[in-house]
Amino acid sequence: MKYATHLRNALLAAAAAALLVSGCASTPRVSAEQAHDVLKTSFTERGQAKLDRLEQDDVQKTCSYGPGTAPSKEVLDALEKAQLAAIKFPADGKLLGDWRAGERIAQTGTGKQYSDNAAVPSGANCYACHQITPQEISYGTIGPSLLGYGKVRGNSEAILRYTYGKIYNSNAYTACSNMPRFGHQNILTEQQLKDVTALLLDPSSPVNK
Ligand code: HEC
Structure with a gap:
């Protein structure tokens, strides 16, 4: 999440820099390639943060x-379809892990930065964008509140799959979602994905009390 924000800010800075470079023509235009080139020159690889992170896939x-x-609705629909087809659901068919472990993952904001230990599993920083349990009163509001999520949605197979899939790859359901793609981009392991799914759906999770 911090990385995504950092990247977005860097892109904006790069676009601004390229604008300056291109002079004061009446309608200065910066191509995506130009912005990308400027961006590339302003980063060096450090630790686990490699420059391949600057390469965008189709969605990005x-x-x-x-x-x-x-983009048109047709283009976005096609993107969602392709992303949906690429979700890997757990082979054992179990989508719910341990909500207590899920809460720790939701609270943890470290993981993929160059200074983080790559051998330690990443956190998901869900609270940066969502209200989740009533006990945690410090949360961001970029995403909708997830308080009472399981109580409202129930525990049907369709809801289980949607919730796991949404956390795995948010863009499979909302093509240009701002939510990180936790499974798709290998931020969380399968077990961690199950744990955060349980945080939202397990009837004994404080989310649903
Ligand atoms: C950078 C901000 C951000 C982070 C971090 C984030 N989300 Fe989201 N999330 C969003 C936004 C924005 C939406 C609404 C837009 C959308 O549907 O994609 C959303 C939507 C959702 C939804 C769908 C809600 C619904 O009513 O259908 C779920 C479930 C969800 N997030 C769970 C999580 C979990 C669990 C985590 C941590 C593993 C997480 N989110 C981390 C931004 C974030």
Whole structure:
């Protein structure tokens, strides 16, 4: 999450820098390639943070659009379909892990930065964007509140699969979602994904009390 924000800020900075470089023409335009080139020169690889993180996949490219150039519904639908098909659901068919472990993962904001120990499992920092348990009163509001999530949605197979799948790859359901793709980008392990799914859906989780 911090990384995504950092990358977005860096992209904005790079676009601004490229604007300056391109001079004061009446309508300065910066191509995505130019912005990418500037961005590339401003990062060096450190620890686990490699420069391949600057390469965008189809979703990121399509969703990095400027004013007035939003992709069509057909394009977005096709993106979602492809992302949905790529979700790997657990082979054992069990989607619910341990909500207590899920709460720790939701609270942890370390993991993929160059200074983090790559051997330690990453956190998910869910609270940076969501209200989750009533006990935690410090949370961000970029995402919707998930308080009472399981109580409202129930525990049907469809809800289990949607919730696990959403956390695995948010863009499979909302093509240009801002939520990190925790499974798709190997931020969380399968067991960790099950644990955060349980945090939202287990009837004994404080989320559903
Ligand atoms: C960077 C912010 C951010 C982080 C971090 C984040 N989310 Fe989200 N999340 C969002 C946004 C924004 C939405 C709403 C847009 C959408 O549906 O993609 C959302 C939507 C959701 C939804 C769908 C809610 C619904 O009503 O259908 C679930 C479930 C969810 N997040 C769970 C999680 C969990 C669990 C974590 C941690 C593993 C997490 N999120 C981390 C931003 C975030």
